[in-house]
Amino acid sequence: MVLNPVISKLAGKLVVLASASPRRLEILRNVGLRFEVVPSWFKETLDKSLFKAPYEYAVETAKQKALEVARRMPIKHLKTPDIVIGADTIVTVDGLILEKPVDKHDAYRMLSSLSGKEHSVYTGVAIVLCHEKENEEVDYQLIQFYEETKVKFADLSEDMLWEYINSGEPMDKAGGYGIQALGGMLVEYVHGDFLNVVGFPLNHFCKQLSLIYNHCTSSSDQKSESVHLSVNGTHPTPVLSQPTPSVPAQSSHGSSSIPKPSSSSSSQTHHTHCSLAHKVKRKGSDSEVSQSSWMLVNSLSKHTDGREAKLCNSENTTSPLITRSEQLIERDVTEHEDSEPRKEDLERISELIDGFKASKALFTASRLRVFDLLHRMPGLDAAQVGQEVKASVKGTECLLEACVSLGLLKSKDRTYENTDLATSLLRSDSCFSLHGHIQHCDDTLWPLFSHLESAVEEGHSQREKVFSRKPKEDTFHNSQEAKLRFMNAMHSVAKVAGKSVATAFDLSRYKTACDLGGCTGTMACELTKAHPEMSVTVFDLPAVVELSERFRPLQSNNRVSFVAGDFFQDELPKADLYILARILHDLTDEKLHILLSKIADVCKPGCGLLLSEIFLDEDRSGPSRGLLQALSMSEGKQRSATEYSLLLKSHGFNTAQIRHTDNLLDAMFCIKA
Ligand SMILES: Cc1cn([C@H]2C[C@H](O)[C@@H](COP(=O)(O)OP(=O)(O)OP(=O)(O)O)O2)c(=O)[nH]c1=O
CATH class of the missing domain: 3.40.50.150 (Vaccinia Virus protein VP39)
Incomplete structure (x- = not known):
């Protein structure tokens, strides 16, 4: 790709956009970047007064958004991304930071403060590079930057303001306007990157990527932050997590070979600053390294075996990071072919093989109303439960024991009661009961899944074959009972979600x-x-x-x-x-x-x-x-x-x-x- 070789360098990598912003998604998708969207759960509540300059706040928020996703993915999604991108856009006017309005009056307050004035739009961006290490730790390297664009609004009349607010457009946008849509009509001029206002400074981002993937210099000159997280534990906490806003926002990098972008002018500002400095505590050592991140990736990574591996070689124009991870993958493959299966792989496969048994045990207990019974009469033994649900003692005992192993029931001295999970989701009369959905799975989906092979071979649903009627007839064109069952299933999911x-x-x-x-x-x-x-x-x-x-x-x-x-x-x-x-x-x-x-x-x-x-x-x-x-x-x-x-x-x-x-x-x- 001649236009942007760096985008093609990302092919094959798991790139994650840690943002729910449809604008960012569209900007990046439009240039052919392939990525997953995993919106960040980081709440934008940093104390603004702690930051010397507004862009520090935007950069720190972007960093926290990206790190939250980078930390969450190995645990929740069971995969480690290669790159996580976070961004945060703010509008500043008269020394105030404007984010998204909370309601119409807030939108009015923001837009009237922008009327007839020039203001700045900053987007802070954080790129987190994740390197999975052999001991299941993840090395995080952080590249941060921001972009400023100046925008001047025309004088806005009250009518104009309210008509714009009532259009609904301002509500999910920083400063309460969208320059890319109706809000464009309010704007007299834009100095700087237009896309930066829309939420993502694409040009600056591509430059940074190309610095990461195309240029390498001596690691001693250029350092990014490294954050070490263990993904072994259930609650990995990055040592680096708190903003350190008191550190100067710019630092000098005299010997850096990375060109510093041209300085800003009053009318066209195109800042590329280093952002915040952070304390990085390396795992296994007490030493704290204070570094300024100058959007650089080349760093020394300390391996747990004590070796120091240079990630970057100044003569090498291809990415040393890519080279290293490729080597790791190659070695992993050979090791895995020869060695005994790993415990966790065996567990995972057994879980999948037994998945259908667990589902059917749940469906059966639910159909027999075991959870309703044990809610009314906790502490029954298998014979008593069997008698109540009209089932054999032997069969009931097996079912109850299986339910205990699945975390649905608790047992004490061979008597049984519901777990909290069963009380809240499995009783047929609980507020968030999934009973209707479970019955639908048992009645309709279970038979369909037992014909999955033919469905895959033939490429269409097996409803007709399975239920001896046309698709969908089991829902609305059949008995009242079937309709009610289907409605119950819809009802229970809607209740929960x-x-x-x-x-x-x-x-x-x-x-x-x-x-x-x-x-x-x-x-x-x-x-x-x-x-x-x-x-x-x-x-x-x-x-x-x-x-x-x-x-x-x-x-x-x-x-x-x-x-x-x-x-x-x-x-x-x-x-x-x-x-x-x-x-x-x-x-x-x-x-x-x-x-x-x-x-x-x-x-x-x-x-x-x-x-x-x-x-x-x-x-x-x-x-x-x-x-x-x-x-x-x-x-x-x-x-x-x-x-x-x-x-x-x-x-x-x-x-x-x-x-x-x-x-x-x-x-x-x-x-x-
Ligand atoms: C000023 C301006 C902002 N915006 C948008 C871009 C961002 O989506 C939003 C600023 O809010 P952000 O908090 O930066 O982003 P977000 O909440 O939309 O998404 P996430 O936090 O998940 O990353 O304002 C426009 O679309 N047009 C504009 O002209």
């Missing part, structure tokens, strides 16, 4: 919402709880609306109403926010476009679309819950957040925010352009 989705974004600007295919109204109910001024219409098939009455006492709420209809054929109820929760993944491309076109037709600019699905990782390597679900899906397909984002964009909806909720469903909020 509803709050996370409903509270994922600030939707306070929307007063009327319509949950398409909203089933029992559980998500609608959560939305009204989270947004006290919102009324939600649940739009679903007549049979569903009729049966949903049985669930209504559970969610009596006069701001939730039900309308019967078919979203492919009938007119959609009017609303300024539409909700699609667990709908799109199950539709063919054709149906999906029909539905999205219908929604787009009734949406005015500024209207919202709240999508809730499992979002696949960008490289489709997980989560397995989403990928396994795809194996039994009849018509649709699972997608990543970017794929959904592009799909919705093709119908005029711009993605404003994405949330990986860490619950059963993720969420995306889009605004009609």
